[in-house]
Amino acid sequence: MSSEGPDLVCEVDNVQGIVDALTAVRWKRQQDAVVELSEHGVVLIVEESSCLQAKVYLQRELFIKYEYGGAQGRPRFGVSLGLLVNCLNTFSVPGSGRSSSTIEIRYPGPDMQLLLKSVDSLDACIYAEIRTRIPETISWDYNFEPAGTTPISFTVKSAALKEAIDDLEWPGSSVQIILQPDPPSVTFKGEGHGDLQIDFMYYVNTDLLIAFSCDHQVSYRYKYKFLQATTSNIPSSVIRDNRGSKLTIGRGGMLKVQHLVSVARPSIPHPHVDSAGYQQPSRIAYIEFFVKPEEDESTIND
Amino acid sequence: MKFKAFLTENGVNLLEKRFLPALDKMGKICHLYLTRDHTMFLHNLLNGDGIQSVAQFRKEALFDDYRISSQNEDRIAFAIDISLLQRAVRSSVSICTEFGSGPTQNRLQIKLVKKLPPNCTQPMPFLTFETKGYKSAVIQDVPISKPFSRAQVIELQTALDMAQDLPQTLVQVPDLNQLQNFVDRLKHVGDLLNVSISKYGDLLVQISTTLITVGAEFQKLLVIGEQADAPAEDRNLSAQTRSARAISRGDAQSVQVSVKHFAKSLQCHLAKPDCAFYGIAPQGACLTVIFQFFIPGSRQTDKSISLHCRLPVLDPGSS
Numbered sequence: 001m002s003s004e005g006p007d008l009v010c011e012v013d014n015v016q017g018i019v020d021a022l023t024a025v026r027w028k029r030q031q032d033a034v035v036e037l038s039e040h041g042v043v044l045i046v047e048e049s050s051c052l053q054a055k056v057y058l059q060r061e062l063f064i065k066y067e068y069g070g071a072q073g074r075p076r077f078g079v080s081l082g083l084l085v086n087c088l089n090t091f092s093v094p095g096s097g098r099s100s101s102t103i104e105i106r107y108p109g110p111d112m113q114l115l116l117k118s119v120d121s122l123d124a125c126i127y128a129e130i131r132t133r134i135p136e137t138i139s140w141d142y143n144f145e146p147a148g149t150t151p152i153s154f155t156v157k158s159a160a161l162k163e164a165i166d167d168l169e170w171p172g173s174s175v176q177i178i179l180q181p182d183p184p185s186v187t188f189k190g191e192g193h194g195d196l197q198i199d200f201m202y203y204v205n206t207d208l209l210i211a212f213s214c215d216h217q218v219s220y221r222y223k224y225k226f227l228q229a230t231t232s233n234i235p236s237s238v239i240r241d242n243r244g245s246k247l248t249i250g251r252g253g254m255l256k257v258q259h260l261v262s263v264a265r266p267s268i269p270h271p272h273v274d275s276a277g278y279q280q281p282s283r284i285a286y287i288e289f290f291v292k293p294e295e296d297e298s299t300i301n302d
Numbered sequence: 303m304k305f306k307a308f309l310t311e312n313g314v315n316l317l318e319k320r321f322l323p324a325l326d327k328m329g330k331i332c333h334l335y336l337t338r339d340h341t342m343f344l345h346n347l348l349n350g351d352g353i354q355s356v357a358q359f360r361k362e363a364l365f366d367d368y369r370i371s372s373q374n375e376d377r378i379a380f381a382i383d384i385s386l387l388q389r390a391v392r393s394s395v396s397i398c399t400e401f402g403s404g405p406t407q408n409r410l411q412i413k414l415v416k417k418l419p420p421n422c423t424q425p426m427p428f429l430t431f432e433t434k435g436y437k438s439a440v441i442q443d444v445p446i447s448k449p450f451s452r453a454q455v456i457e458l459q460t461a462l463d464m465a466q467d468l469p470q471t472l473v474q475v476p477d478l479n480q481l482q483n484f485v486d487r488l489k490h491v492g493d494l495l496n497v498s499i500s501k502y503g504d505l506l507v508q509i510s511t512t513l514i515t516v517g518a519e520f521q522k523l524l525v526i527g528e529q530a531d532a533p534a535e536d537r538n539l540s541a542q543t544r545s546a547r548a549i550s551r552g553d554a555q556s557v558q559v560s561v562k563h564f565a566k567s568l569q570c571h572l573a574k575p576d577c578a579f580y581g582i583a584p585q586g587a588c589l590t591v592i593f594q595f596f597i598p599g600s601r602q603t604d605k606s607i608s609l610h611c612r613l614p615v616l617d618p619g620s621s
Contacts (some may be wrong), residue, residue, distance in 0.1 A: 001459070069377070083513060087516060124518070127516070128516040128517070130513065131512070131513045
């Protein structure tokens, strides 16, 4: 007999971490997100005009409790991202004597709502119900394929990446990203109201460019506003931790930008944190952006 | 009509640091109502729209050498701008401390006067603050409205009597700060706040829009007045279900108020009350919040000070 129980009942002990991860993909005030539930965790997807897509992976290890009951397939629902984030913010109430609260998230409610409830205290609780909708199928299949046998990618300190992209706002509406193997380097170029070129040299700026892989020169243009969306809302914790963000250029110039957001409670030392501040993957949320390149005959590729 | 009194050090502290900042949030203009025994600051009693608030002091709590006389059974009332009053008290205090040591040296006198302001042909009424030092005196005139006529005072007193109705059940708010933080976040969600109070000591505060419902429930609060035991079978139900059941049993009431009014009423924490109680008036006429002040160093109510607010109900909930 199929169970009548909910598809998912889970508990989160650091709401702020979840809010940080979700905020990383909020580049507009009003965004409709698609949420997908599975036994592996929760994935939230937002996209814009078939040119930009972002995914937040919250794997089940982030939750202190994760009971997945979804029988067939992966339940999906649509929800307003802004509403979800604002709602989660009401749960982390300062001045309540605790730095974070534990909340239970349940789906679906009797009316297919997303149900949230704080479970810290017996005599006081905050609760919320968010209306969901049947999601549209994602229009664009972001099938990311590697560019060739050798991946074209680099890892750069997140703070440096954000700063570079912020600086490129000045020249104009599109940014050219050029990777070349010899000398190994990444160049960001903006042209418009004046020119700006930012170079990261692999063997020179070793504190900024952490990893690099490229066997032939590639160059693609991306619309500035989409590129900016990939770093504009990086949570301050990511900048502070100064982890690396990985950028990969796939076939056809599709750009993948990956960030890691810590979801662990900062006040309590995690048993898996070593001296360098590295945390086990289980306390990290993964953010992925996919940006389509601009159609441009003048891209220089082999 | 005559009014003259000296503000004591205690009075200055109560007004300058606590009550005037809180009352300033209730509204710019308030009615100052002076009687033989009491001094009251009243907001919105004569017009029905905003939050009504009543701050009442026995004269000894604020003044020394209090003298009042009028043809209206020694009652005087007028409208005054709270921020101007606050400014006058504040600057008088700084002058006081500048000029001498100790409260007996420079006494802060408040007087009702009629003066001819510059560029005016008619004398106008003022509440005057006078600080007398060794060599000089500083005088500050706070403009006030024409003092109320007999009929107006009666109207004010009647409105005051109606505002003193106590709800049958009052629940003690556990943490004003926490509630204020929560309600401040709710302001972004919507405009209408549902407040439910039960005889079991449950307080539910909720906002609903078509897309989202957010609320907070506090259980097992201290109850003053009519109380009852929560039925055991309701224990594991959701907050909203529990509240709906209690209302259908007649053990709870629910009203809708403006979230902005509710947030404003919480600003009364600036008066530094020791605790606060919420209750719904009979027939859901309004939401009442009563602030309690203890005699310093004890848990006994200081009966010489009282502050309470009444929030207009927007849509009569079930009662």
